[in-house]
Amino acid sequence: MNYEQIIQLALERGFYFPSCEIYSDASAGFWEYGPSGVSLKNKFIELWRRELVRRDRMWEIDGSQIMSQSVFTASGHLSSFADPIITCQKCKSIFRADKLIAEVTSIVVPENAEIEQFDRVISEKDVRCPKCKGSFDNAKKFNMMFKVGIGPQSEAAYLRPETCQSIFVDFPRLYKTMRGRLPIGVAQIGKSFRNEISPRQSLLRLREFYQAEIEVFCNPNKLNEIDRFSEVENTEIRLMVDDDTIKQVTCREALESGMLPNKLVTYYLALLVEFYQKTGIDVSKSRFRKLGDKEKAFYASVAFDFEVETTIGWLELVACNYRSDYDLKNHENISKEKFEVLDDNIKVLPHVFELSMGIDRSLYTILEHSFREDKEHDRVVLSLKPYLAPIHVGILSLVKKDGLAEKTEEVFSKIRTGYDAFLDHSGAIGRRYRRLDEVGAPFAVTIDHQTLQDDTVTIRTRDSMNQERIKISDLESHLSKETRFP
């Protein structure tokens, strides 16, 4: 229900835990997924593939995590993904140089100005530390990308700070070989790396994290020629634009009222909501928040954050950026590769609309929104959607003796390769049910004395705690029906 309970569940039940925790030099901002977490993550990704990649006939790629320096020269990350910082010589406080100068002197030095400009203003205006009045060291650029050295000469390269650059640099080849027409969605799941100044709150701000990104390449003159829009015109989404109120409207209303700029953007925001609804996240606690000019990333011309309310506040799960031709134009200039494509026999440099999803944050939110305390039955239940549950079914013997254990293993063997099943003989039956509830297993099959006579078992449903008796021969079709993706 709240952050502390989720982190405790994560630690106790193998969802996630700190990386390298046995060593004291382990850095903050790195976490690992245990067996339950991996199982949940894999199923979440499969749902994403079904609801976005396959539904919209996107292409999925898997790019390198280390990318050449030129990529980030072109993308702007080498110059813009860095903050000018100054350190107080006396108290060691760190400030953003541009912000402090603007505050104290009202002089605006652009964030990406040459480093000497900051030093000059600081010495001319005698800018001092607001905390202790100490003077500053020379300004430095703090780039949030991790630099790596390739080969014996340690040639500079970087761990990608967002997965999408692979998609941009691969686009010319993909377009030539994969036989698509605009609009084209290209998707990728993978890790990104950012040297955050202060990582916090486990999965919510990591230095190494999973993104599921989708870049939709489109003709900027045809943003309202999206046939598939009709599939989502009645889908309800919650929007926060221009003021602080959230309005729940259908996609058609959002478009007609001008709250959203065009059919293409509206269509993909709708796909996102429909996807998240199926993850079990409570979308009545969600909103698309339109970002103001100051909040937007340097490459975005229009941006919406998909945010969900949690016990620690509104959490950004997806950044939806209209990147226009920013990336393709820059890669074209630096690489000399052609990025133009033919659309209706007219050459066009595609624009890009991006859905950049944080997987780790999404998984946290799913856990928090699924976690409940059932006080009446004195239990903790993770009411995950059956198709996302780390364990689909527990296979339990009511007692170990009288041949029940052997019969239970026989049932387990029948389904172990098709489902995530957990075999358990030991302890009281109620205790075993409780443990399964806590990792979100939607079903528990129990082998009892009657099973030996007529080959039937009981199957217990997690949320209702109801049990029904079914034939072992019907077990697979029952599980298949109940754990199927929607």
Place this chain on the structure above:
RNA sequence: GCGGAGUUAGUCCAGCCCGGCACGACGUCAGCUUCCCAAGCUGAAGGUCGCGGGUUCAAAUCCCGCACUCCGCACCA
């Protein structure tokens, strides 16, 4: 990075002031018992007390440094 609070078994924690065998609960495992919702009994495993250094005959405890976690500030492509 700054300020505050912390770090002891899988989890929660006592012990620290005032140095002398690291306490308890939950959980886990095995056995017995019951046999459909965390019962009970018996037993067991599990600890470099965050890391490193110092003081001391002796350090979880006192001192110094560092790391990490949480809260606040700042940062957040």
